[in-house]
Amino acid sequence: MNYLSLGKDELLQKKEQLQKEYDGFKARGLQLNMARGKPCKEQLDLSMPMLEILHSKAGMTASTGEDCRNYGLTDGLPEMKALFAQMMEVEPENVIVGGNSSLNMMFDTVSCAMTHGFGGCTPWGKQATIKFLCPAPGYDRHFAVSQYFGMEMIPIEMTPQGPDMDAVEKWVKDPQVKGIWCVPKYSNPQGYTYSDETVRRFAALEPAAADFRIFWDNAYCVHELTDTPDVLLSLWDECKKVHHEDLAIFFASTSKITFPGAGVAALAASEANLKVIREHLSFQTIGPDKLNQLRHIYYLADMDGVHLQMERHRQILEPKFATVISKLESQLGGTGIASWTNPKGGYFVSVDVLEGCAKRVVELCKNAGVVLTGAGATYPYGKDPADSNIRVAPTYPPVEELEVAMDLFCLSVQLAAVEKLLKA
């Protein structure tokens, strides 16, 4: 039944029925959360053996001969660099292994650009206006970093092939445009993977600003949900082909491979970029937690180990994503009031509801006990101009809770749509 073809009486009747169902949900006193891309307890349990893996004194030594318990190795363990290099499809010598958070490494890289600058340019903080391109919908914490540092954020439309590259190519002609936030594989929130053409066009960019940098946050590089994974072209390889090595800085972490709070993060960059970042790091810290790196190396060992671990995650996550998609299809399919993505990996499903209805859907869900990501959160300044995008995060709740939450969600989408159509 397509809601858009209903007359006023039918809508009124539908509203009454939906409201009754909604009141039923409210009476249940639910307390469910689909707000953040948090792994669930079963996923965390997977990595428990890693916590017991460091026990013999003999095992405390890195391949460099250094005692991992002591100070030193600001760049991280060579063996951890090698693993990240494979994961990120770069060379080990381009990798810096950091602490427990890739967001922290991105923030610090931006902070470094603010106070010290890239490419020999004036620090961003001493330039009049700094603009950042923000493919939207996108990751709220990326946008928040830009906002914290007072940048002007330029929304770039997302397509199933990645950011609208015509717009990106146009905007980088502006010398005030200094960077772009990208989640190139299984993008947050839509789960889109940038096409080969998109990656090549990124590599070919000729920005007016010598200190323009692509922040390539490959957060979901090995986070598959199917047997036919999306394949992302290596931006690093493409940049090398056209001698644009300084254009991009790459980020990844094991936050959603091992433990969200106790994983290991890394960045990769060209020699010139590394020089700036390493100098920053050399003043900022004496070194990262190398014991946690050692734990990861012993536990994951190599890419086979990573893929095996991700397969275990998939066993837990696949039914959750299937639940979300099947609820959306069965309850909103053909209604004309919602569309959604069906990603092959990553952590989110993106739902677009009728224009002007996203806030209301989130509110309806909240009032009946289900917390969603705030409407608008996926857009710069937290403002979705169409008020239509909602990020659904299926990973944390158990399937049975997810079913209830999605029932309420689908109901709320319908109720909000009917309310809107009645007002029109």
Place this chain on the structure above:
Amino acid sequence: MNYLSLGKDELLQKKEQLQKEYDGFKARGLQLNMARGKPCKEQLDLSMPMLEILHSKAGMTASTGEDCRNYGLTDGLPEMKALFAQMMEVEPENVIVGGNSSLNMMFDTVSCAMTHGFGGCTPWGKQATIKFLCPAPGYDRHFAVSQYFGMEMIPIEMTPQGPDMDAVEKWVKDPQVKGIWCVPKYSNPQGYTYSDETVRRFAALEPAAADFRIFWDNAYCVHELTDTPDVLLSLWDECKKVHHEDLAIFFASTSKITFPGAGVAALAASEANLKVIREHLSFQTIGPDKLNQLRHIYYLADMDGVHLQMERHRQILEPKFATVISKLESQLGGTGIASWTNPKGGYFVSVDVLEGCAKRVVELCKNAGVVLTGAGATYPYGKDPADSNIRVAPTYPPVEELEVAMDLFCLSVQLAAVEKLLKA
């Protein structure tokens, strides 16, 4: 025998004899390092049980009920805050627990002041000149942070009671003076503990700049070497008494309690300062490594546990410090060419050699295979105006190596002195 009273012939004779001894050392091909305040292997072995302490799933929950393996708790675990509060003599609600490095927290606090400012003032990075007071000799990495951010460093003379407070009180009248680096207990490198009067005068400071902050790096707060420890007055308590809560930011870590690379760091500050720091943190990261905090809580438990652990460290370190002091006394006592501190805790012994001789001593040692902290490193810009201070770090080498290294050191001090006296 006092070298200063020797005539030229005696000096020449002495030089020949010292040179012969020195050549003997050179022939031994030593490879020893007393450069940094690194714990030794035996100290690291002490904390091995901590690495096996996390094993049951039940034990993964913080006192808040949150799963420490997941995202969240940006401020750190309440139980870890409570422990640091006791260690730092502040209230738990004023503590933020961070990652593995207090240097990192200090750097980030300065960086935050550069880009966002404290006390509602213009960010330091947008003010024309930022000056920082640097009690010298002091910790080279503190000074390096100031230098990295382009601050003008003002050396403040250290006394056995702490920094020259007359100079500090004079300098803070300059509104461009924004802070001071302090290691108030067992200072780096002299091992001095600030007197009660010094702490009270710090608390009573009325800086011209509303964004002036004392960086109180209490790195050696529980790092005792004797049964009669120095007692440091609580700057936090003194600040509260005179309603100067915003004046100081406090830092500490377990780097030299458990593992240097895999410890836990913390800062403490007033509500107003925390507001600025928490905002910064909320954009920078989703949270610290809470599993490592949990490990520390299970292992150390409380202040009794901390003191017990420090007692174990002392068993290892006391003989090393005794070796250094006894070598200095037996070989340089009464020579008139060197003086040194005899600290009751901390990580260093500070030696002052004849003016103009520190670089030469470090060079002589290096050429014979013993690496010392670079001469001048303990001063802003790496420049000791008198070229006389040398930091000796006795913790890392085994006692037998330390004996050889100190023999060479004492010999080098004499040789450099004789060279200088012959030129005079």
